[in-house]
Amino acid sequence: MGYSIGQVAKKTGLTAHTLRYYEKEGLLPFVKKNSSGLRVFSDTDIGWLVMIECLKGTGMPLKGIKQYIDWFIEGDSTLEKRLQMFKDQKHKLQEQMLQLQKHMEKIDYKIHLYEEAVKRGGLDKAETNKALAKEKKRIFGE
Amino acid sequence: MGYSIGQVAKKTGLTAHTLRYYEKEGLLPFVKKNSSGLRVFSDTDIGWLVMIECLKGTGMPLKGIKQYIDWFIEGDSTLEKRLQMFKDQKHKLQEQMLQLQKHMEKIDYKIHLYEEAVKRGGLDKAETNKALAKEKKRIFGE
DNA sequence: ATAACATTTAGAGCTGGCTCTAAATATAAC
């Protein structure tokens, strides 16, 4: 029910330094301290950390995450803002996943090219130029 | 067939500053200069930029990208290394996409919670705690 | 030929997100 900063660090993979940094940046406003001034993380704090990891992992900067937390503290008058934030983040995430899919196709193609190249001892210049021409067309138009 | 740094900047969305920085970091070793010292980007350079964007977009640091370019310059003796690099990057990309999928589930759940909350004018504490307990269990075990 | 704009260089500065230090205090293990 109460965890030391070291325990939380071990379990989350973040360092104690990073946890203190997050607190300083306003991302962990609910972490309590005991009578000697040591941080005691609660289950709720773990929940916030999981959310922080999620938002950070989808590209939201710490400032954006702090905004969400500030809205949470502000209370029910910010429910729509928070909903909108999650909707926006979902949209960004979808675009991100589409982009990664495109990158995956390029990388798959490169793997194909290099597997052929390894077999024959050199890159296929014609194939390489074909791919190049396609990209040039995409960027500079016809 | 030959593009100024400004043209390339406009088309790729990178700034001219960034393009010069990439060159300085060894990412654009094939960009030529004309008789007055101005950069002239070729289709091949555009191709490299597209590859750079792809690798950067999948989380590879510029140093890793430079390593690939150095191997390319080194020639056919590095074909296997380059193949392996792309295979490693594909693997990382797959993990990344899985992770994003998990983040998406969390965000979808939050959207659901906040849509309910907006309807009723406040968050469902019971629901919130349920999700919290699940995360705590996942991180700290039983 | 002149004005407006683009490009060059070396190098300084900036931002985000940590990461580490040092010296003091707290807790745990024996």
Add this chain to the structure above:
DNA sequence: GTTATATTTAGAGCCAGCTCTAAATGTTAT
């Protein structure tokens, strides 16, 4: 009770990846 380990603070340092500056030179339009 003493050692070993953990935590505290304020503040400095670090790294990646840009981003900008200034002063000189090049290019384009009229």
